[in-house]
Amino acid sequence: MNWVGQSIERVEDAALLTGRGRYIDDLAAPPGCLHAAVLRSPHPHAAIRAIDVSAARAAKGVAAVITADDVTQFGAPLLAGVKANIRCWPIAVERVRYVGEPVAVVIAADRYLAEDALELIAVDYAPLPITLRPADALKPDSAVLHEGLGSNIASDRSFRYGDPAGAFARAAHRVSVKVDYPRNSCTPIETYGLIADYDPGEDAYDMLATFQGPFSIHAVLARALKVPGNRLRLRTPPDSGGSFGVKQGIFPYIALMGIAARVAGRPVKWIEDRLEHLAASVSATNRMITLEAAVEADGRITALAWDQVEDVGAHIRAPEPATLYRMHGNLTGAYDIANVSVRNRVVMTNKTPTGLNRGFGGPQVYYALERMMQRIAVELQLDPLNVIRRNLVPSGVFPFRTATGGLLDSGDYPAAVQQAIDEGGLAELRARQQQARAEGRLYGVGMTAVVEPSVSNMGYITTVLTPAERRKAGPKNGAQATATISLDPGGAVTVHVSSVPQGQGHRTVVAQIVADAFGLRPSDIRVITEMDTARDAWSIASGNYASRFAPAVGGAVQLACERIREKLARAAAAQLNVPADEIEFAASRVRARGNPDNALPFARLAATAHWAPGTLADDDQALRETVFWTPPQLTAPTEEDGINSSLCHGFIFDFCGLEVDRITGAVRIDKYVTMHDCGRVLHPGMVAGQVAGGFAQALGAALYEAYVYADDGSFISGTLADYLMPTSAEVPAPLILHFESPSPFTPLGAKGVGEGNCMSTPVCIANAVADALGVKELDLPLTPAKLAALVHAA
Amino acid sequence: MKPAPFDYVRAESLAEAHDVLAAEGGDAAVIAGGQSLVPLLSMRMARPKVLIDIMHIAELDGIAMDNNTIRVSARVRQAELLAWPDLAVRQPLLAQAMPWIGHWQTRSRGTVCGSIALADPSAELPLCLLALGGEVTLSSKQGRRSVEAGDFFTGLMSTARRDDELIEQVSFPCRRPGEGFAFREFARRHGDFAIVACAAVATEKSVQLAVSGVADRPVVRDFDDASDAALAAFASELDTRDDLHATAEYRRMLVRELGRQTIEEARRCRA
Amino acid sequence: MPRLSPDARHTVRVTVNGRALEGEAEPRMLLTDFLRHKLGLTGTHVGCEHGVCGACTIQIDGAPARACLTLAVQADGADIRTVEGLAPEPGRLSILQEAFRRHHALQCGFCTAGILMSLNWYLARTPDPSEVELREFLSGHICRCTGYVPIVAAALDAAQRLRETGEQR
Structure with missing residues (x-):
């Protein structure tokens, strides 16, 4: 019996349930540690004429006040993923460009005193005109945020795949949608936090931070702190209070607080508060999209034309503009569409810079694409299910190369859709809709099909560069996953992975994989996931993002197990007098297949390389194995800009029935069905948790959550009474279904599953609302006031 | 923070x-x-x-009944009044409205008088006090005085309480024979401050409808004739504006619709 | 009448999980900071410091309450229960905690302590709640990981087992 595939209890939980978690703010601060508070800009755009920190420096308990002068003296700008003449610092230099931008940092004996001193800093601002919306940023006369850029357009690239112009010319119909996708965030309940230290003797930084990766950012930070990478030790705490991508965005504060610790000459602790988090941590991108489709009379799409204007806020924070390019290989979604044109622009506005957020580009892309599918059905008077089916990538063609270069690894989309409508009861939902409508109620059914990419190709972001620029910069591609397995003198197994879990139970799943490989129990395996760039095996791809754990890290663990198992098998073969390929690992023993009595305890064999290395051949010493694994399918962008942006592609088909209250405009979800093909399921309970959790966040994005800026650039979603995350009273339980097509590209056959509902659910709900109300244009969030206005206008 | x-x-x-x-x-x-x-x-x-x-002042404790009035002293927490066994019988409106205040975890500490003192324009207790025609007892070194609910709420989070005064107690009239009560609220999420909340007290002659979440303070109106036209006129007179959660127009619409439902229900309860 | 000046620290005495404890606090110190940084009880988490997320929920004088909406000096003399007091003994979990583990009702675990403290109180006084009642009660907490489905399942399961065993806590 395998442990993988079972919903075993998590090894993480006993500590977390008893208050023994070790989150950043629970850890003992180093001796002499001081506390930071950040003064933030109240203006969306202003020149800083002068800052007077003298009173703050003299205040009780204050050790130092850090301003741009310190940061420009000891640091360098933060690099971004585009070639643009922009200098982005972790603190406002000469100018503030968004409400909440750091302006000064007070370092004091405690947080209370630090906040007291913030009030004593006098900043003389000269307000400047603002550019707030992406449409404004495109205008030639918009207020320019970065003078070096000369405009607010940081990147403008066009792509053509196949013959989109010809397909549009020949098409029976053109259908288009316009989307103004709002800002939101998955807002973990634990905010950012870090402890910074600087050793002047070695010119080295030691940063313990709630950072989640990708560790490509380590290179950005080392450069920003002007030290070689080996003098920036970046560590993570044992437990994380959630991230969903968001804690990637702590990295500018790692640079800022590193410099603060250097100036203060003491370790510095900073725990972000909720108001700081909402206003100024990070946001998903808002995006203005026009999508057009060339459509045959039967609903078959022959071409897509994308025009995307991505608003990354006031600075381009690495890895942005990655949100815009992560979906590039799957811009055709779950459909077989041969001709695609794309225009991608990246614009800068006076809002908080953007960064990783669960779904990362998927919510925006699929909102446009799947609204399009619904519009095709409406405009051509077809059943939306048939429009989807007519365009799905057919059965039996995998691996399937998409027009834009993606390589869909496995699946059977039509079969998964059929299973979903059978098991999910679409016919019954349609009957309920008919009855509700007969009673005069506003009931809609929505559906959506999505491919969920996972395991990012670290080279996809270079698609933003022209082929000539890429040639000059050298190829970027792949994604190194790592796993290290150690055997101790007692034969016990310890595993380290650089997956930086943020609550997803990685330690449990790794224990399952290793237990299966060695014939042990998961409780025999100890898994360490704290990360320390000075000691652990890692690569730029390490970290917790792009749903890479199960397919990539789980795969690397499997490969490391196999490598150790081969060595142990050879050692056992010698002792048990059987060929190595007849050795099996089971029941905590290593034994001859077919003769279980001819066996050794696993622990004794595993300890051999410690106690009796002389009995082993050089190749059979099994003490510690580190595996680096990068899948060969993750190649660099081609000369034609084709990019396989992700290794794995799960498939999702969702449908739902909902009712819009005629008076209040409130949405009541009647039933939500979500079908997932995420390849091999390693832990069903955790997969269900990822789906249900992503669904709840997506429901929030669909109905409740938005980071809203008033026209004057002020931020008005600044508390949790304004930024509304759904609670248990608002989130229904979705019906979760599975269809299993193992990935041929990953060692365990697993694909990512954590982000899919953040991509599929917002637009599925919107499609149902559009169906209920008979409206064409619909932007999120679908608030009661917005929907009531549509109902009453009809 | x-x-x-x-x-x-x-x-x-x-x-x-x-x-x-x-x-x-x-x-x-x-x-x-x-x-x-x-x-x-x-x-x-x-x-x-x-x-x-003031939570250690013994004089400020307790829920008392006197003269057909429920007197709630300053130390009384919302959960305590909600758990008061006589509440549903003595004052059904409070029993209906109070579960809408925040959450269990805040009602356990928040006081009844504290909510009145804060005078949040979308809060439930000021709305009920106004709908029921209750009063607030203030005291200071200068002495004690009572202010009727209608005079107590003077603007956005502002009240008739002087700086040297504290609220000793608030008084809610008990249900009188022949009265019917109803409460309706619409909020974005369960436990959020109301977008619009309505409380109605129906008597033989007329209906008092109070609304909160709309203007800078709760507003009450006596309706002889609860026609759509009368409600529409009431809603249009309310001084409200757009905010993050709803437009002014939406709030007026809710006042008309929830108001009508609340009045109808209060009348049904009378019967 | 004690008047505590802002700069001086004052001794705050509380009973936490049955033990008498004391620590120094300025008047402005929040109970969350007092529990975590003065008494070392870091199981109570801080999520928003304005009373919405519910992560810091503890029991004060026998009722669930937000530690972040309470000053340490207000709690002087109070009887407090925190997540550290839920398990019957080290290495064993309570029925409620076990149900959470069995149902995967936590992922990152950051909101969990608050939810446990609320449910521990609620299930003692509402032994047989409906799912609707539970969902309404739990709406004073925000969980960003689980989508609430397994939390509700764990609470219903724990309620049933508590009824069967008669165990209070």
Whole structure:
């Protein structure tokens, strides 16, 4: 019996349930540690004429006040993923460009005193005109945020795949949608936090931070702190209070607080508060999209034309503009569409810079694409299910190369859709809709099909560069996953992975994989996931993002197990007098297949390389194995800009029935069905948790959550009474279904599953609302006031 | 997000609290449950020099019935009144409305009088006090006075309480024979402040409809004729504006629709 | 009448999980900071410091309450229960905690302590709640990981087992 595939209890939980978690703010601060508070800009755009920190420096308990002068003296700008003449610092230099931008940092004996001193800093601002919306940023006369850029357009690239112009010319119909996708965030309940230290003797930084990766950012930070990478030790705490991508965005504060610790000459602790988090941590991108489709009379799409204007806020924070390019290989979604044109622009506005957020580009892309599918059905008077089916990538063609270069690894989309409508009861939902409508109620059914990419190709972001620029910069591609397995003198197994879990139970799943490989129990395996760039095996791809754990890290663990198992098998073969390929690992023993009595305890064999290395051949010493694994399918962008942006592609088909209250405009979800093909399921309970959790966040994005800026650039979603995350009273339980097509590209056959509902659910709900109300244009969030206005206008 | 410094006084008698209020006036703030005040302190939106904790003043304890009135003293937490066994019989409107205040975890500490003192324009208790025609008992070194609900709420989070006064108790009239009550609320999420809340008290002759969440304070109107036209006129007169959660137009629409439902239900309950 | 000045620290005495403890606090110190940084009880988490997320929920004088909406000086003399007091003994979990583990009702675990403290109180006084009642009660907490489905399942399961065993806590 395998442990993988079972919903075993998590090894993480006993500590977390008893208050023994070790989150950043629970850890003992180093001796002499001081506390930071950040003064933030109240203006969306202003020149800083002068800052007077003298009173703050003299205040009780204050050790130092850090301003741009310190940061420009000891640091360098933060690099971004585009070639643009922009200098982005972790603190406002000469100018503030968004409400909440750091302006000064007070370092004091405690947080209370630090906040007291913030009030004593006098900043003389000269307000400047603002550019707030992406449409404004495109205008030639918009207020320019970065003078070096000369405009607010940081990147403008066009792509053509196949013959989109010809397909549009020949098409029976053109259908288009316009989307103004709002800002939101998955807002973990634990905010950012870090402890910074600087050793002047070695010119080295030691940063313990709630950072989640990708560790490509380590290179950005080392450069920003002007030290070689080996003098920036970046560590993570044992437990994380959630991230969903968001804690990637702590990295500018790692640079800022590193410099603060250097100036203060003491370790510095900073725990972000909720108001700081909402206003100024990070946001998903808002995006203005026009999508057009060339459509045959039967609903078959022959071409897509994308025009995307991505608003990354006031600075381009690495890895942005990655949100815009992560979906590039799957811009055709779950459909077989041969001709695609794309225009991608990246614009800068006076809002908080953007960064990783669960779904990362998927919510925006699929909102446009799947609204399009619904519009095709409406405009051509077809059943939306048939429009989807007519365009799905057919059965039996995998691996399937998409027009834009993606390589869909496995699946059977039509079969998964059929299973979903059978098991999910679409016919019954349609009957309920008919009855509700007969009673005069506003009931809609929505559906959506999505491919969920996972395991990012670290080279996809270079698609933003022209082929000539890429040639000059050298190829970027792949994604190194790592796993290290150690055997101790007692034969016990310890595993380290650089997956930086943020609550997803990685330690449990790794224990399952290793237990299966060695014939042990998961409780025999100890898994360490704290990360320390000075000691652990890692690569730029390490970290917790792009749903890479199960397919990539789980795969690397499997490969490391196999490598150790081969060595142990050879050692056992010698002792048990059987060929190595007849050795099996089971029941905590290593034994001859077919003769279980001819066996050794696993622990004794595993300890051999410690106690009796002389009995082993050089190749059979099994003490510690580190595996680096990068899948060969993750190649660099081609000369034609084709990019396989992700290794794995799960498939999702969702449908739902909902009712819009005629008076209040409130949405009541009647039933939500979500079908997932995420390849091999390693832990069903955790997969269900990822789906249900992503669904709840997506429901929030669909109905409740938005980071809203008033026209004057002020931020008005600044508390949790304004930024509304759904609670248990608002989130229904979705019906979760599975269809299993193992990935041929990953060692365990697993694909990512954590982000899919953040991509599929917002637009599925919107499609149902559009169906209920008979409206064409619909932007999120679908608030009661917005929907009531549509109902009453009809 | 940490409070600015302040003195803290744990008053053990009403006289002590009055003394500090008389000496400090507007620089003092009374804290009871603290469920609204503490976050205001943490955001430094409230910056008292002195905080007077009144939760140890024995005189301010208890729920009392007298003269067909429920008298709720300043120390009484919302959960305590909600759990008062006589509540549903004595004043059904409170029993209906109070579960809508925040959450269990805040009603356990938040006080009834504290909510009245804060006078949030979308809160439930000021709405009920106004709909029922209750009154507020204020006291200071100068003495004691009662203010009717209609005169107590004077604007956005502002009341007739003078700086040297504290609320000793609030009084809610008990249900009288022939009265019917109803409460309706629409909020974005369960437990959120109301977008619109309506409380209605129906008698043989007329209906009092009070609404909150709309204007800068709760507003009450006596309806002889609860026609759509009368409700529409009422809604259009309300001084409301757009905010993050709803438009003014939406709130007026809810006043008409929820208002009508609330009035109808109050009338049905009378029967 | 004690008047505590802002700069001085004052001794705050509380009973936490049955043990008498004391620590120094300025008047402005929040109970969350007092529990975590003065008494070392870091199981109570801080999520928003304005009373919405519910992560810091503890029991004060026998009722669930937000530690972040309480000053430490207000709690002087109070009887407090925190997540550290839920398990019957080290290495063993309570029925409620076990149900959470069995149902995967936590992922990152940051909101969990608050939810446990609320449910521990609620299930003692509402032994047989409906799912609707539970969902309404739990709406004072925000969980960003689980989508609430397993939390509700764990609470219903724990309620049933508590009824069967008669165990209170």
